[in-house]
Amino acid sequence: MRYCSRCTYPIIAVNLSMNDEGVCSGCVVQEEKEKLDWKARENEFRELMESYRSKDEGNYDCIVPVSGGKDSHFQVWYITQVLKMKPLLVTYYTHNYTETGEANLRNISRVFGADHLIFTPSLKTIGKMNLATFKKTGDMSWHFHCGVWTTPFQVAVRYNIPLIVYGEHGFLDLAGQYSFSDRPEFTMRDRKEHYLRGYDWQDFVGMEGLTAGDLQWARFPGDAEIERTGARGVFMGVYVYWDGNKNAEEMKKFGFRENPEPYERTYRRSSNVDDIHENGIKDWLKFVKFGYGRCTDHTSKDIRLGIMTREKGMELVKRYDHVIPEKSLQHFLTMTGMSRDEFFRISDTFRDPRVWRIEKGQWWKDNVWGEASAYGEVKLPKEAWGKYEKKQR
Numbered sequence: 457m458r459y460c461s462r463c464t465y466p467i468i469a470v471n472l473s474m475n476d477e478g479v480c481s482g483c484v485v486q487e488e489k490e491k492l493d494w495k496a497r498e499n500e501f502r503e504l505m506e507s508y509r510s511k512d513e514g515n516y517d518c519i520v521p522v523s524g525g526k527d528s529h530f531q532v533w534y535i536t537q538v539l540k541m542k543p544l545l546v547t548y549y550t551h552n553y554t555e556t557g558e559a560n561l562r563n564i565s566r567v568f569g570a571d572h573l574i575f576t577p578s579l580k581t582i583g584k585m586n587l588a589t590f591k592k593t594g595d596m597s598w599h600f601h602c603g604v605w606t607t608p609f610q611v612a613v614r615y616n617i618p619l620i621v622y623g624e625h626g627f628l629d630l631a632g633q634y635s636f637s638d639r640p641e642f643t644m645r646d647r648k649e650h651y652l653r654g655y656d657w658q659d660f661v662g663m664e665g666l667t668a669g670d671l672q673w674a675r676f677p678g679d680a681e682i683e684r685t686g687a688r689g690v691f692m693g694v695y696v697y698w699d700g701n702k703n704a705e706e707m708k709k710f711g712f713r714e715n716p717e718p719y720e721r722t723y724r725r726s727s728n729v730d731d732i733h734e735n736g737i738k739d740w741l742k743f744v745k746f747g748y749g750r751c752t753d754h755t756s757k758d759i760r761l762g763i764m765t766r767e768k769g770m771e772l773v774k775r776y777d778h779v780i781p782e783k784s785l786q787h788f789l790t791m792t793g794m795s796r797d798e799f800f801r802i803s804d805t806f807r808d809p810r811v812w813r814i815e816k817g818q819w820w821k822d823n824v825w826g827e828a829s830a831y832g833e834v835k836l837p838k839e840a841w842g843k844y845e846k847k848q849r
């Protein structure tokens with residue numbers, strides 16, 4: 457396993473590539489970000505937004521998808537207070553909100569005086585989706601990603617509001633998947649291949665008794681509807697300098713709240729506050745699959761910003777990346793009725809053999825700090841061990 461020589465990412469993470477000096481694409485694009493003319497970009501954004509402003513106040517100017525977090529607050533602050541526009545806030549409600557996340561979600565429309573549409577899928581359906589997508593994709597939060605990248609477009613075509621303004625482009629920021637000069641926008645290819653891991657709603661029909669009718673909310677509008685309305689998703693972070701840490705600090709003045717207690721899996725308290733699984737088992741499964749977790753994401757970002765040393769980053773990764781998040785795990789087991797043992801058994805089927813090997817009945821992997829360590833007992837049946845046993849360093 458190779459790691460970036462500058463941050464803490466393994467090369468296998470978030471579609472990274474690595475240059476000849478062993479520096480990852482995320483670190484390279486961060487350098488590019490620091491050199492851009494952000495004033496000019498902001499003007500470009502203003503022009504883009506102006507071209508969508510409703511002429512006679514007959515409709516909303518744009519849609520802003522919000523989870524309620526620090527970046528949602530920043531988006532809505534900027535669009536309502538700086539640009540003086542009328543957005544319709546749209547939320548796909550995950551059923552996994554924490555108390556603080558729920559308070560943040562309610563705060564955002566209140567404090568900025570915006571209308572807010574919260575779409576709540578059936579809890580019964582989401583319970584089934586949690587099970588089906590965990591078994592098939594190793595990600596119980598699949599429905600969450602699907603909702604975030606579907607509900608705003610369904611609303612766009614139904615309400616005739618063509619412009620959807622997302623916040624940061626996640627893969628650009630973490631992985632340098634594109635250059636800022638590409639000005640990446642939402643594409644259906646990104647939706648399916650990256651955010652939805654190559655699956656779509658049809659893949660789950662028939663699992664756990666799910667019907668096509670249960671999954672209305674998961675269907676992306678047809679081409680004709682998109683063309684008729686001109687629906688388009690842009691990312692504000694491509695035009696307005698994005699600093700998540702600063703957004704969190706600034707937005708506290710408007711009532712945004714951090715998680716009141718420390719997380720089990722990372723040191724940062726201002727990110728992923730809304731959804732119990734985001735810093736919980738969904739993220740632990742990322743560690744199981746690809747050998748890194750949220751703490752690697754956070755330390756890599758902070759190292760790139762120059763506010764943390766790589767040594768400190770590695771120390772934190774060592775402390776947090778492997779930890780089993782009990783609260784989120786309990787929430788999932790209660791919602792689905794799955795046993796703890798079955799959960800770990802299914803999780804093991806998603807281990808990537810590029811990361812994991814089996815020695816003496818234990819899972820082993822290399823680490824960013826240069827040593828290999830064991831991470832618990834193998835729950836896979838013996839006949840499935842082959843590809844992990846042969847795979848020595």
Ligand SMILES: [Zn+2]
Pocket residue numbers: 460461462463464465479480481482483
């Ligand atoms: Zn890097």
